[in-house]
Amino acid sequence: MKKINTFYLYAIATTCFSLSLVETWDQSQRESWIWKNQEYNELSEQLTPYLYQAKLMPSINLKLNEGISSTRLHSAVDVAGNIYNSREYVQTQSTFSSQAQIPIFDRSAQANYLGAKAIATSNLNKQGLLKNQYTLDLVKRYFDVLKNHKSLIFSEKNVDMNRKLMLDTQQKYEVGFLARTDVAQAKASLDQALSLYEQAKTALMTSKLKLLEMVIIKPNDLKDINLTKPIKITPNLERKGKYKNVLRQENLLRGSDYQYESAKGALIPQLGAFINYQYLPSTIAAPQASNLFVGGISLSWTPFDGGATFTNIQQSRYGKQSQFAALKQATLEANTQFSMLTEQLKSSEYQIDALFQSVESAQIFLDAVIASFDAGQKTLTDVLDAQKNLLSQQQLLYQTSYDTFVLYLNYAQLLNQDDKSSLETIDKFLTVSWPWI
Helix, strand or coil, X not given: CCCCCCCCCCCCCCCXXXXXXXXXXXXXXXXXXXXXXXXXXXXXXXXXXXXXXXXXXXXXXXXXXXXXXXXXXXXXXXXXXXXXXXXXXXXXXXXXXEEXXXXXXXXXXXXXXXXXXXXXXXXXXXXXXXXXXXXXXXXXXHHHHHHHHHHHHHHHHHHHHHHHHHHHHHHHHHCCCCCHHHHHXXXXXXXXXXXXXXXXXXXXXXXXXXXXXXXXXXXXXXEECCCCCCXXXXXXXXXXXXXXXXXXXXXXXXXXXXXXXXXXXXXXXXXXXXXXXXXXXXXXXXXXXXXXXXXXXXXXXXXXXXXXXXXXXXXXXXXXXXXXXXXXXXXXXXXHHXXXXXXXXXXXXXXXXHHHHHHHHHHHHHHHHHHHHHCCCCCHHHHHHHHHHHHHHHHHHHHHHHHHHHHHHHHHHHCCCCHHHHHHHHHCCCCEEEECC
């Protein structure tokens, strides 16, 4: 039997521009509608506190009325016997009024404003989490393209190996060294390899389209790894501040505290000042124009409203307790995720080391099986299994390496590391170009 040349994956560097992870990320921020949607949502949410702040500021209302007035004087006889006929006077009349309201003390309005600021801060934390997730999704799609490309290459190599094996099996059958069942088995294996190859082509095309959803503009090529040695990316990072989700829940708890204070503030009178001015023009009934100024202090209090205030207070208390429980849960989940990611990164490093050894052993084993098959000591099934095992180990090595990069990014995000800095760290391992084609 002819020796089957096994395939060791490598990438050929090209002279065209390569889109690294950082460049992909920058490109996506400029072009992606998903990113722009998140940015505009963030800007909109940060304006909410100003709506509540406005209730603490003086307000001025101006009003101008322009109209026509009609005055009718009926017929009359005075004491001297003079007769006056009825008359109707029509004149244009303009009135102007202004009103200034100056809040002095409103506990509910103050608490609502402070609560809105706390919620806006929590929304910033939420937007930070969404941007982290966006970056993570982008990186996953980036590596999915490379993963599926490797699957396609290995599938193509599997087809070549099965074709060679099919030809060799047919030749040995013709000279009587193998049975017809061996030929049928080789053909079935080749058909399966062709089916997997078509599936790999479809998966690669789909993953490219998914990446273009976020990058928009098709790149010339991507950056890829050249696995000549195991990847060592186990981070030694320090956490910058608290976990983002914990910070978000802390601000939500602060917001619920202020909502509770706002509900209780409804039991406290509101104090304010007002200044009103009104200009009334002259009319038939009032021959002289008049200016009216009114100013003073207003006190507003609702001692009973059917129990709505007390119900609102109780609801706010429950909401505060709910946010406290959510904070404890978020802290627990963040600590658990940190421990899990730490162990997964260590495990991934060990797996890559083991897979390098496994690929080498699988190659040696396949060579031995082929030699034994040529000597009549192994069956065709043994050769096919050895081939599949080698290709499977090679593909798993690349997939695990790509997954390690995603784990590293997730770990760095949990520790509040800057996304761009984390991507630059990963880019150091992507040293060869992969043509997009």
